[in-house]
Amino acid sequence: MSEQTNKSKSGLSFVLDLAKPYRRKITTLSSASFVGGLLEAGFLVLITGLMLSLASGELPTLPVTGPLESRSTVLGLASAALIARLILGLLTAKITADLGAMVTVDYRKRLSHAFFDSDWKTQQAEPSGRLQELMGSFVVQVNLAMTSLTQGISAALSLIGFIGTGFFVQPQATLAVLGALAILGGIVTPLRSLIRRQSHRSTTSTLAFVASVAELGSLGREMQTFGVRGSFKERIDSLAKTAAEDRRRANFTTGTLTPVYTFLAYSAILAGAGWASTISIGNLGAIGAVLLLMMRSLSYAQQILSVSGAISMAQPYLHTVNAAISGYLANPAAAASKRSDNVTPLALQEVSFAYESDRLALRSATICIQRGEMVGVIGPSGAGKSTVAQLLLGLREPDAGQVLVGGLDLATMDRTWWTERVSFVAQEPALMTGTVAENIRFFREGIVDEEIHRAAERANILNDILALPEGFATHLGERGTRLSGGQRQRLSIARSLATEPELLILDEPTSALDSRSEELIRNSLAQLHGSVTMVIIAHRMSTLDLCDKIAVIENGEVTAFAHPKVLASTNAYYQNSFRIQES
Structure with a gap:
């Protein structure tokens, strides 16, 4: 029922409609x-x-x-x-x-x-x-x-x-x-x-x-x-x-x-x-x-x-x-039924996307990610990096082109199947009011305590958790305020690893952290390298030196996609970013 139709009704008739189920x-x-x-x-x-x-x-x-x-x-x-x-x-x-x-x-x-x-x-x-x-x-x-x-x-x-x-x-x-x-x-x-x-x-x-x-x-x-x-x-x-x-x-x-x-x-x-x-x-x-x-x-x-x-x-x-x-x-989440044998190869194929009709956020982007690869995504602010993350997660659909999962269009994939195999770490960790274990489990009741413990260990936050007064049962306060920024981010990584995902997408995971927290997260990523396919959107070059390939996005276009050593000698944006980081 449209709002215009609603406004044309009298108050009593509207309430009578609401009363029909009773x-x-x-x-x-x-x-x-x-x-x-x-x-x-x-x-x-x-x-x-x-x-x-x-x-x-x-x-x-x-x-x-x-x-x-x-x-x-x-x-x-x-x-x-x-x-x-x-x-x-x-x-x-x-x-x-x-x-x-x-x-x-x-x-x-x-x-x-x-x-x-x-x-x-x-x-x-x-x-x-x-x-x-x-x-x-x-x-x-x-x-x-x-x-x-x-x-x-x-x-x-x-x-x-x-x-x-x-x-x-x-x-x-x-x-x-x-x-x-x-x-x-x-x-x-x-x-x-x-x-x-x-x-x-x-x-x-x-x-x-x-x-x-x-x-x-x-x-x-x-x-x-x-x-x-x-x-x-x-x-x-x-x-x-x-x-x-x-x-x-x-x-x-x-x-x-x-x-x-x-x-x-x-x-x-x-x-x-x-x-x-x-x-x-x-x-x-x-x-x-x-x-x-x-x-x-x-x-x-x-x-x-x-x-x-x-x-x-x-x-x-x-x-x-x-x-x-x-x-x-009127705007339901996409419902589809197809499933693939693997989440890789994962590819953007000539993908274009616009938040507003007159301004493209991404234009004819093509990237292909193989199983076990760690792929970095860099570029200026507003270049389209976070748009790539949302497209790969299936949160948005491209206006043109396709996001391919094992050769199948992501838009046709079973959403439950996809979310069981893909996980995400945001730039700003979103914790909820509850215990450590509840934050790692995050309403996924099928995750047992052993998996929570293993995820915390892989995220390099296990020792911090065990040092808390009640360990995994410690209440973290409203939205996790009892933890530091680095601890909150590593707890967010533990949450993403609890289901043993095949694909992990990280959006600026170390942008606001101190060097010690960044090093711990970097170690976690290094340990995951090869066993989990990862896409890392980052500004800090220190996070990206582990990557097998890096995609450079400028003005909504993928201007380069190659190994860091190749970019170091061929791509001006990468060279400039690396130079600024070192200085």
């Missing part, structure tokens, strides 16, 4: 609410008749059944109706709570599954903090919308029960009240539309605020370095004020629904009372019962109006969540 529970809720409304209406009619009989000294007379034999009969019937109403009320409360929990879980599942099943391009383009906000406060709004819907259904069917009872008691007076309710509902319709518009503005400013907080929060080092703490605070303060003001307006407009409706409803009652004072009233009991029923009906109508305001306010949140899910589902 039809059975909502049907039960509807039945319980309707019967509960009839029981409550019957109780009020019985009590009205009883009180009038006490005032007149005569036997109770009900509008429908006429005189009853005793007051105890009325008390018994009223008590039974009251108890049954309580039971049904508790049932509707349970169903409402169950539906709220189910909707929260279901929509968080739908959002997260749709996001994780989308392709890398879609995930990378997602603004920082947006998914968290959608799964947090936005899904809470979906829950509130569903809760409002169930409350509205309960109130509406209770109201129908009251009106139905009123028709039996005094049809003319009931019709008059029903007409008044319809008119009042029409009068406040523009107010609901205003609530929708203001809530949409509030939704937009909230997302902008969350995105800015996430972005600025990740720039703490730069804030300290460039001395712009005051500007950061001013930006957050401004966005917070805008978001709060938009929310305040929406809350105020929503809050006006109840007092405005109450004023109009009681004005109608006052007018009706003035009209009744000018005519003679025959059946006082019937009129009293209808008045009591309609007064209670007004409270249900008021509840329905409040629900409609809540749904109007939640509508932009519902649209945003639904549009996000649709956007993720």
Whole structure:
């Protein structure tokens, strides 16, 4: 469903669509609410008749059944109706709570599954903090919308029960009240539309605020370095004020629904009372019962109006969540089934790729990597090196040409088969909050403790781990903050080696490390040389002297692909980089 289609729907119809998976529970809720409304209406009619009989000294007379034999009969019937109403009320409360929990879980599942099943391009383009906000406060709004819907259904069917009872008691007076309710509902319709518009503005400013907080929060080092703490605070303060003001307006407009409706409803009652004072009233009991029923009906109508305001306010949140899910589902990760005997030879064959249509990041690149080779990739910043890594990993597909795995197009390969044989080490190690073992295993439950120990040894971090207070069971703090930069990088390498990959791709693995950490990682790579096919994207020439071949990428083109000794005598970029490194 497109966002445009979503916006063309009313808030209520949109929520009804969301409620379709829960039809059975909502049907039960509807039945319980309707019967509960009839029981409550019957109780009020019985009590009205009883009180009038006490005032007149005569036997109770009900509008429908006429005189009853005793007051105890009325008390018994009223008590039974009251108890049954309580039971049904508790049932509707349970169903409402169950539906709220189910909707929260279901929509968080739908959002997260749709996001994780989308392709890398879609995930990378997602603004920082947006998914968290959608799964947090936005899904809470979906829950509130569903809760409002169930409350509205309960109130509406209770109201129908009251009106139905009123028709039996005094049809003319009931019709008059029903007409008044319809008119009042029409009068406040523009107010609901205003609530929708203001809530949409509030939704937009909230997302902008969350995105800015996430972005600025990740720039703490730069804030300290460039001395712009005051500007950061001013930006957050401004966005917070805008978001709060938009929310305040929406809350105020929503809050006006109840007092405005109450004023109009009681004005109608006052007018009706003035009209009744000018005519003679025959059946006082019937009129009293209808008045009591309609007064209670007004409270249900008021509840329905409040629900409609809540749904109007939640509508932009519902649209945003639904549009996000649709956007993720429209860009699924590639699904294919082919498998190769080996991941090598691995080749880029005349590959071109562009992030933007008018600017190629890679142009007609051709590289072939044989089994057990260590291949380096060098070039200026922005030349296309990281693009090569993403293409080789299968995170992106070329606009032209092919990435070949054992002679087969990577785009046609079984993704599960591929990820079991390929691993990756990023420039900035991404550790999670957990233990050492959990970070190396990284949700791959098939990896046993012996494999974790072996991976740590091959990554030259085993001694560091054993020196920790609880070894592999040591908790590393939030996102691994208890480790140094070099330890974090070597732990990331251990993670990549835990599955004994055939292909290992490393993106600037030593760019921000001290010489000791770089040496340890270099030793790890040397030990892996020959047993694991490796592609290393690097600036530091010391990492590349182990390579069998080096690809030089300049302005998106592979300008050379040869052994380091050949490049040292033939390639100007390599010679210049080596000279700068030595100096």
